[in-house]
Amino acid sequence: MKTARFIVLLLLGCMSAAYSQSLTDVITSAEWDVIFPHRFNPDDRTGSGTLPTTAAKDFYSYANFTEAVRRMANIKIIAERRCATNLYKLTRVDKTTGAAVIIRQDAGFNTSTGTIIREEIDYGTFAAEGDLTARKRELMAFLANISQETTGGWPTAPGGQYAWGLYFREEVGYEGTTNIGYRETSTQYPPAAGKSYHGRGPIQLSWNYNYGQASEFIFGDKNVLLANPEKVIQDGIIAFQTGIWFWMAQQYPKPSCHDVMVPGKWTPTAAQTAGGIIPGFGATVNIINGGIECGSGTENTKVLGRIGHYQRYTGIKQVSMELNGGNNTANCGCANMARFAIDNGECAQLTGLTFTSPANGIVGVTALSPVTLTVTKNDPRNEITQVFIKVGGLRLAGTSVQWTPAGYGQHTVTAVGLRTGKDSVVTTISFTIWNSQTFEGCASLPAWDAARIYDVAGNIVRYNSVIYRNQWWAGSGDVPGTNSTWAVLGNCNGNGGDGGGTGQSCGGVAGWTAGGVYTQGSRVAYGNKIYQAKWWTQGDQPDINTGDAKPWTFISNCPAGIAGSINMAAVKALTVTDETLKAYPNPVTGNTLTVTVNGAGKDKLVLSLLHAETGQPALQQVVLPTGNVAQQVLLDISKVPSGVWILKVDSGRRGAAGTRKIVRIR
Numbered sequence: 001m002k003t004a005r006f007i008v009l010l011l012l013g014c015m016s017a018a019y020s021q022s023l024t025d026v027i028t029s030a031e032w033d034v035i036f037p038h039r040f041n042p043d044d045r046t047g048s049g050t051l052p053t054t055a056a057k058d059f060y061s062y063a064n065f066t067e068a069v070r071r072m073a074n075i076k077i078i079a080e081r082r083c084a085t086n087l088y089k090l091t092r093v094d095k096t097t098g099a100a101v102i103i104r105q106d107a108g109f110n111t112s113t114g115t116i117i118r119e120e121i122d123y124g125t126f127a128a129e130g131d132l133t134a135r136k137r138e139l140m141a142f143l144a145n146i147s148q149e150t151t152g153g154w155p156t157a158p159g160g161q162y163a164w165g166l167y168f169r170e171e172v173g174y175e176g177t178t179n180i181g182y183r184e185t186s187t188q189y190p191p192a193a194g195k196s197y198h199g200r201g202p203i204q205l206s207w208n209y210n211y212g213q214a215s216e217f218i219f220g221d222k223n224v225l226l227a228n229p230e231k232v233i234q235d236g237i238i239a240f241q242t243g244i245w246f247w248m249a250q251q252y253p254k255p256s257c258h259d260v261m262v263p264g265k266w267t268p269t270a271a272q273t274a275g276g277i278i279p280g281f282g283a284t285v286n287i288i289n290g291g292i293e294c295g296s297g298t299e300n301t302k303v304l305g306r307i308g309h310y311q312r313y314t315g316i317k318q319v320s321m322e323l324n325g326g327n328n329t330a331n332c333g334c335a336n337m338a339r340f341a342i343d344n345g346e347c348a349q350l351t352g353l354t355f356t357s358p359a360n361g362i363v364g365v366t367a368l369s370p371v372t373l374t375v376t377k378n379d380p381r382n383e384i385t386q387v388f389i390k391v392g393g394l395r396l397a398g399t400s401v402q403w404t405p406a407g408y409g410q411h412t413v414t415a416v417g418l419r420t421g422k423d424s425v426v427t428t429i430s431f432t433i434w435n436s437q438t439f440e441g442c443a444s445l446p447a448w449d450a451a452r453i454y455d456v457a458g459n460i461v462r463y464n465s466v467i468y469r470n471q472w473w474a475g476s477g478d479v480p481g482t483n484s485t486w487a488v489l490g491n492c493n494g495n496g497g498d499g500g501g502t503g504q505s506c507g508g509v510a511g512w513t514a515g516g517v518y519t520q521g522s523r524v525a526y527g528n529k530i531y532q533a534k535w536w537t538q539g540d541q542p543d544i545n546t547g548d549a550k551p552w553t554f555i556s557n558c559p560a561g562i563a564g565s566i567n568m569a570a571v572k573a574l575t576v577t578d579e580t581l582k583a584y585p586n587p588v589t590g591n592t593l594t595v596t597v598n599g600a601g602k603d604k605l606v607l608s609l610l611h612a613e614t615g616q617p618a619l620q621q622v623v624l625p626t627g628n629v630a631q632q633v634l635l636d637i638s639k640v641p642s643g644v645w646i647l648k649v650d651s652g653r654r655g656a657a658g659t660r661k662i663v664r665i666r
Contacts, residue, residue, distance in 0.1 A: 023066055026127055026135050027317075032062040035143065035313055037159060038152060039166040047152055047167060049159065059236040060166040060202070068240035072248075073124035075217065079250060082114035083347040086252045092220050095124070103216035107449060110412075110430040111361035115352030115378070121256070123248055129262045136319045138261040141281050144310035145257075145288060146202035146243050148302060151309075162305075162312040169233050171199035171206075182207045189213070192227050200232040201239035203246045217245045246288075253340040257284040263323045275338030280323050281310055282334040294334035307332050351383050353415040353427045357400075361429070361446065362460055364436040368407070371433065374400040375415040384417040384425065405433050408441025442467055442492035450476050465492050472618060473639060484538075484620060487511075512542055519606050519650035523555065530555040536606050536650055583647055587663035591638035597623075597649055598630050605649060607633060609662065612644040640664055 027035075037049050039060040044050045052058035078091040078100075090104040127139040147165025155161050173179065180196040189212030191197060197208045205214060208226060215225035218241050225231060232239050247257045259266040260283040268277050277283060285303055286294045293300040299307075307329050314321050321327045347354070357374040365371070373389055377399065389396045391403050391413040405411060410432050417425040434441035448463040454474040461468055461480065468486035470478075480486035489511075512524035518533040524542060525531075531542035537551035546552045582596040595607060605623040618640045623633055647660040 023069055023127065025132060026139050027062075029062040031316065032065070034316060035163075036060065036147075036166050038164045040150075040169045047158070047164065059169055059233075059239070061236060064236035065240050068237045068244060069126060071237065072126060072218075072241055072244045073128075075123045077121040077123070077217070079119045079121055080109075081117045081119075081252055082109060082112040083117055083350055083352070084114055084342060084344055085112060086342070087112050087114075088252075090216075092217065094220075101220050103220065103222075104213070110428075111446075113355045113427070113429060114347055115350050115354065115425070115427055117350070119250075121248060121250065123244065126244055126248055126258060129258070129265070133319050134261075134263055134323075136317045137314065137321075137323070138258065140313040140317055140319065141261050141284055141310060142243070142247055142257070144281075144306055144313055145284060147309040147313075148306040149199075149204045150202055151305065160312070162308045165309055166202060169200070169239075171204060174198040184208060186212075189222060189226060192229075195227075195229055197229050200229065201242050203243040205232055205242045205246070213249075214242045214245050217249070218242070251287070253342045254287045255283075257287050260284060260287070261323075269343055271343065272338070272340070276336045277338060277340070281307070281321065281332040282337060286334045286337050286340065290334060290337070290339055294337050295339060297335055299333045299335045303333050303335070348378060349380070350378060351381060351417075351419070352378050352425050353384075353387065353417050354378065355413070355415065355427065355429050358431045360459070361431045363431060363433045364460075365433060366435060366437050368405055368433075370402040370404045372400065373403055373413055375427070377417065379417075383419045383422065385420055386418045388416045388418075390414045390416065408433050408435060408444075410444040436489075439467065439490055439492060445492070448480050448486075450479075452476075460489070461486075462492055466490070467492050475639060518551075519608065519648075529557055581647075581649055581658050581660055583660045583662060586660070587665050588637065589665045591636065593635040593637050593647075593662065595633045595635055595647065595649075596630055597633070605631070607635065608648045608650070609635070609637070609640060610646045610648055612646050612661070618645065637664065 033051065037051070038047045039051070039058075041050060041052045042057055042059075043053065052061070055061060055063065058064070074095050076093040076095050078093060080089040080091075081087065085108075087106045087109045088104055089102065089106070089109050091100050092103045093100045127135050127142070129135070130138075143165065147162070150166050150168045151162075151164050152167030153161040153164030157164055169175065174181070174196065179198070180194070182197040182199075183191040183195075184207060185191075186209050189209040191208040195208075197206060197211050199206045205211060208229075211225040211229050211232075212222040216222045218238070219225075232242055250256050250259075255266050260279045261281070263279070266279055268279070277286065282294075285306055289302075293303050310321060310332060311329060314327075321329065321332055353375045355373070355375050357372050363371055373391060373396075375387065375389065377384055377387065386397070387399050389398070389401050389403075391411065392406065394403065396403065410430055412428060412430045414426060414428040419425065432441060432444040432446070434445060442462065445460060445462045445467060448461040448468070453476070454470050457470055457472050459470050459474075461470075463480040463486075466481065467489040468480040469489055470485055471487050472485065474485045478485040481488075512518075512526040512531070518524065518537050520533055520535050522533040523530060524533075526542040529543065531546065531552040532555050534551050534553060537545075540551050542552040542554075546554050581598075584594055586593075597605060597607075607621045607623065609618045609620075611618065619635065619637070621633065621635060623631060642664050645662045645664055647662050649658055
């Protein structure tokens, strides 16, 4: 028994020794000087190999690097991500004080219905996870990549091409100049006036949004580096911290560089494996700059440089280049690797709950009546035994419950799935309940997002205190209030507004909006009545513009189930001669459709491109009259998807001039 106990203690002692080395066991100061003999020296910019003479001048010193590692080891990130998306909520935790602060929460995170995937990222595991060989290999991979970013070497350079890592402190073309660059408009990480966000430090940190993110991680405050980006070349410790931040950060669908260098820590999906993505050095290159350097079938020159540095450094440290112990440089590149892509099937592989109602984060009501809250289970292993929905202080059993809100505005609902012997699965969303007639609760409606593509009609947004609903596809250039893409529903004054029926539908008839363009035969709802346009009209309120010489005709009071505003059967029945309307090329594969149409005297022309089945307009363009002569109009159809479309031409008071079938091929 004593012998067995001794063997167990001996094994435990060996295991402890293997996993408890300090950073000096991974790399020493003397080895640092061997690896970086030509590192940045303000007194020697010729690269003669003279090391800095003082600590203050040794920007890329071993001491600065080890201090950066020590500081970053005090940070832990709690990463929460919605499955099959890159919507994150990140919480920074100070491991010494326990202080936690949310440093990032993406728009849409709270309203997304995907299961939340939670993971803790401990920055103390940088070059400190796995056995000593794995730790050395990871650090050499890190140093090789930052060396390529900052190299001053060339094929016949003294000491060899790959002995010149960390030669530059900032991007060539900016060092010692007042040049300003790498600025991008951002509401989350706005660039400071007069500041340049060009490449600085070992990872060549670039662009204001990256400076802001790095600053949040390092300081817990995005403004430290946004306001003072030059700190990255003023303080070598901060410079190395930015490199470690990038190395450890997840950027879904990409894993972190750290994860792919620790044997057994990261496993590629089947699709990634089919795309040639495997753990190891090549994957770090794909993560860092895969869009430019990987996937061409031939190794990029920069990738060969990264591999050259890596081969030299692993040789100095006497560790293998490959995770499996091999040293084949051909297995360390990324020429045959696909890019990382979002796994749309990720959610289906997880045990979780997904809210299906309310949809899109908005519930429009006319009174505070019961609302249905519904979740679906994704339970491939039959683990969930019971589901509860928690809202408004209530705990309701079941996957579909009725709940009556106490007021309008934003609400939060949580679904909990109980599992035997395991943690419960939990999902939470926020949604807005608003009165679509009185506009109560409108202040909680989502703000228009310039970065979002609204690819389906019916989205409701708030912009400059006005509520809009998109009538068809809307991109970043379709700013509400500047064209007819976004129909005005009404003003949002405080927490209410002037709904009053403006923009409210009646059965299948869309509500009239002041910004809408209506042509002959279009039907709208207004004030619980149905009206039909006699000719082209915009901005003419139906209830006060009916009768002789006015654009609207009263049809009926508002019953349910009225047909939509566009009668596609009537549209398709229109005939037209070649002399009246021409459109080419047809089929059209480019982004421009040339339309020639004979004028109609002094009337405006309205060109509409309508979906052949639904009648949904993809675009409309008003053409001013030029007399009774043919007019040529160039339609920008770059946003129009493939399919069969109807080109409809309306000519003011004369009504529809005719149609053409257009085939769009992309």
